[in-house]
Structures are given as C-alpha cells and as structure tokens.
Amino acid sequence: MIDRLLDAARGKVDGADALWRREEQTAVSFESGRLKAAGISEEAGLNLRVVARGRMGVAGTTAAKPDPKELVARAGASAELGEVVDLAFPNASPHSLPPIPTFFDRTANASLSELIRMGRLLVERLARPDCQVNVAVQREVADTAVGNTAGARGEYRTTGIAVTADITRIAGDDVLMVYDQYVGADMPSDADLEALVRSVDTRLTAALKIVTPPDGALPVVFTPAGLAAVVLPLEQALSGKTVLQGSSPLPGKLGETLFDVRLSIIDDPLTPGRPLSRPVDDECVPSRSNGLVERGVLGQFVYDLETAARAKTQSTGNGRRGVFGKPHIGYTNILFRGTNGGAQHPAPLQMLGGGLIADIEDGLIVDDLIGVGQGNVISGAFSHPVGLAYRVQRGEITGRVKDAAVAGNAYDLLKKIGGFGSDGRWLGARWSPSLLLEGVSVARR
C-alpha cells in the first residue's frame, strides 16, 4: 500500500513520505471485582505527507480500500495552504535498520480467555474488605510500514500489553486510591504479576494510618510514579519544538553541566521488550539511542524531520505520527539513570522509598501528585497537592499524609540529587529509580 501511494505521489509533488499502521486491541476490564467488559477492536489507516512547491501538506484515511490518487490530491491541496519548509527525506536502506525485538508471539497469541484469567487472578489477589478493586488488561498487536520517495523503507510488527490495577478504599470521609501497572511488549511473568500485587499491597498497608504532614523545606523521596512532576518540565524543554519556539529555557546550554553529575537521561527506542521500541521512526529515520543528559551535561535536544529542518540540524529519530495530522516530536523510552548513585541502603524492589529514607530525620515520600501537567510546566516550577504521600520520621515511614502540597523547581532540584534509589523500574515508557531531592517545599493546611 505504501509503495502504491508513493508511486502515485511521484511526479505530482517534490517529495513525500507515508505511514501505514494496523492495530488490533483486545481489552478486558474488571470493575469492583466483576468482569465488566471484554472486546476486540481493529483499526488501520494511512497517513501521507507531501512537499509540493516547497510547502508541506498532509492527508490521512482509515478507508478499507484507500485510493492513492485521491489521498495524493488531498495532501496536495493541503500543501497549497501549508507551511514553507525545506524537508530532507532520509534515504537509508532497510538493511541499515538496527535489529530490535519488538514482537513477542506469547503476547500476540494470548487468547481472550487467558487475558480474562490473568485479570481475575489479580482481582482475587488484591481483594480486601471494604476496598473496590478495578483491573484492566489491554493487549495490542500492530503492523507498521513507513516509506518515502527518497527510497527509504521500514516495516516491523510490535506487541504490547498493559495490566493496570487500582484499589479505592473509602473509610468514613477518607478516600484512599492506590494504583500500579505492568507495561511491556512481552507477557508478564507470574513474578511480574506478583510484584504488581506486592507493590499495591505495600503502598496500601503503609497508607492505612494517617499522620500530620510536616511543613517547610524538606527532603522528599519521589518514587518512580511520583517523579512525573519533575520529569515533565525536562521532557518539554528537551523537545526541539520548544527550543525553536523559544519557550524552552535550555537553548544555548548544550555541553553545560546543568544537573547532578550522576544523572543521565536517555531516549532509547532500542530497549528490547518495550512497547515503544522500534527499528525506525514514523518518518523513516533509523532508530538510535539519544543521550539527552549525560552525567549532568546537557547532551542534545530531540527533533523530528520538520523541526530539524527549521533548526538546521538532523532528526534524532523522534518523529511520530498518527493516521491524521502531520508528524510531530515524540519520545520513545525515557531512562533516568544514576551513575554510582545507588541507594546507601539497598532495599528490596517493593520497599517504599527505594532505600533512601534511612537518613531522613523528617520528610516525605511522594508517590502521586494531583494536577501534574497543568500550569506553566516548562518553567520547571511545580506546585501540587499530594495524591499519595507518606511521612518519614527518623528513617521510618510513620503513615500517610493528606491535605499537603509540595512545590519546587525541577531544574533546581535536579542540580543536587540526594540519592538514587535501588528500586529502578519501568512505569509506562519511563524507567527510573526513586530520587531523593533536598529542600522541597512542603505546605499543609
């Protein structure tokens, strides 16, 4: 289909690239312990981008039998009103694509009843008196083909499975919500599911006792889940688009040591077994690992073809596109790594705080914040009520805190990291350990 489409575009436009993707999703969900829904959905679509007389145009279709000529005509019409851009379509041969396992038979072949059985097992393992348990299992199998008029081609198959579990416990007027997930390209092992149960259980048990929150500038351990507010500003500021727009605070600082020298942040589409890993991006650029921050030094920004052309640099292989709309910048797998920065007191994987709390006299473990992503995120400033947080006193967790808010600036807090936890894990597309950050503002009502 891609070849027919690109053939139809040749001669009509200066250049073109296209993506075809077919996705099949199988989803089961349990609500309050009961199987609520199970279903299968399939969708396929084609996205075409052209450059005609120096202007960019796009068109997409989910038609079962798309007409290449019609799609080219629509993309051409879009280009008449499109932005002027000097796009360079890559011409790598398919042989140069990195080999990367993205497809797991076990995941693709898992039957609906197997997925239901897995969900039911979790529901049973997580059942508690007076608690509502919701579990969802979603499996995806996708085929992707990309190509362009410069001769580059890429084709690959992916699998992905997400298992999420959440518990809501209401006691009087107290609402406690605990959540965790397994996300991978391969099926979770029994040990993975057991780890999910233990994780939810550990955090629920530690939250049963409510204690008064502290206040002031305090040491705070952000768990991998709690780290979102600190990570989000960096993800926005490291995007080539915000650099071009002038909204990122980081341009002109490449090569400078901006963060703790033990911190490295990598965008890695080549990690085996992750659902977002792929050999080639959605614009035919071969995948590669990108060191965004290396030992505290700002390494590079991420670009797709369009932003790279405007910034007069190369795409980093971060082009992503859907069936409709033009390609845009997208991260793949983000890894937060510490060098020689492990916890002073190595802890079992499921222990809250990742071994970082032993020396904390008074502080917090933050596992979930409310309202992350709302506000002036790229400035680095964040201020959020806690969704799930624990007080630490004299090196021990003393209970859950409520009606407290934490605030700080992500760029400042990451300059000096108090410690990297020994609990590194994947959470969606991000791998990180817990981080101990010093001097985080904690306010209480």
Place this chain on the structure above:
Amino acid sequence: MVGCYAYADSSQVIRTDLDNELAGVFIHEAFGHLSEADFVYENPQAREMMTLGRRFGKQVLNVGDNGAEAGLRGTLPYDDEGTPTQDTPLIKEGILVGRLHSRETAAKLGEQPTGNARAISFRHPPIVRMTNTYIAPGTKGVGFNDLISDIKLGVYACGAFGGQTMLENFSFTAGWGYMIRDGKVAELVKDVVLAGNLFQTLDRIDHIAGDFTWNQMGGGCGKGGQFPLPVTEGAPHVRIEEALIGGDV
C-alpha cells in the same frame, strides 16, 4: 517562590476569591466528579459518604449540571443512551440533593436517569459524565467588589489551566492571580495552584456574587481514557474563607 510568590512563607492558608472561570473549574473538580454515580453505585462506602441529604456547604451554595441549557459545549438534546438531557440539581442550599446517572447507575440505585451517559466517540462505551456544570448565582446585584471589600489579605485567583481530582482531594490551577490587600486588588502574582479538600473547601465558600457567566473554554474533560469530552462550566465570582495555596520557600 513558586506557588504564590508574593509570600515569604511556603504554607499559605488564605482567603481566596475565584473569578468566574476558575470557580467553574473548581466546581467541576471539587464536586462534579463526585456526583457521577458510577463512582458510588457499586461501592457501599462511597454511597454512605455521598448520602443524599448530607450537608456539603453553606446555605449560599447551589450547584447543578444542565445538559439542556442552549448553546453550550456540553449541551445535547439526548445523551448517548437516548435519555433526554435536563437540569439536575446536585446541591441545594448546601445540601446534597442529586447525582448524575446513566441508565445503568440509575437502575442500580433505583433513581431516574439524568441524561449524563456520554461517549467521546464510537470507539468507547457511554459512561457517566458531566455536561454543563454550574454554581448558581448568589444575591442579585452583589458583585466582585462586594466580595473583597472586607478582605484584609487574600488572593484573587483568575483564569484556569485546569484541575484534577482524586475525589476527596483535588487541585485547581489558576492562570494568574492578584493579591488582595485591605479590600482592594493589589499586585499580580503567578503560579497560583490551589489544593482542595471536598469536605473542607466547599464548606468554606461563604459568599457568592450575582455575576454568573458560562465559560466556554476549549479543551475538555478526561475520564476512563475518554478525553477530551466537551463540557462547560459556569459560575459567578466565589469567595472561599480559607484555601491552601502551595508555594516554594
């Protein structure tokens, strides 16, 4: 300073005025999601917490959801299960009087469907959602200046970046704000994020102005993986006796 940088202290519990836009987001997060019956219909503890007749606010507080109000983003003649939309009172003079239903939740609880079953597209099932949620206007003729005239020190929080709820606790983020000093609007402040608690914040609304407006913002509401659902919020200026504004030391 981050949360509210006019202060030298991180912990600010302060009298706060919300403009119409932020007051709308506030009621959506603080109360709208709690009144969606799929949260309570299979949860006896949640039902008890949300017992009809329970007091949630002072007498001045009236809240509802109206999918039948003409010309708004959340307006529909019928919901996605074919139930006609309506004006559903949720809080009347501070007392919980209603909740939002799909056919399923209404049947389970022995109540009437309210026309609030909505799906974002054909890819999703209809679930209980808000439409146009509002805080009803207070006394006619009472305006913003009447609300702040006796505030010695406070914050006037304006505009909205959004909000999020974990049911009991929620956040709502102002676009910008001003200090209120001696009954007057003073200097501009930024990054005003308010931390709310369902059982405390609603009850601390002590004055509501008469200057009601619907706020047709872009974006939408997200729930159960269905985003962005078009909704509208409406409110007059609202005064909260005390609110926690997080800040950086």
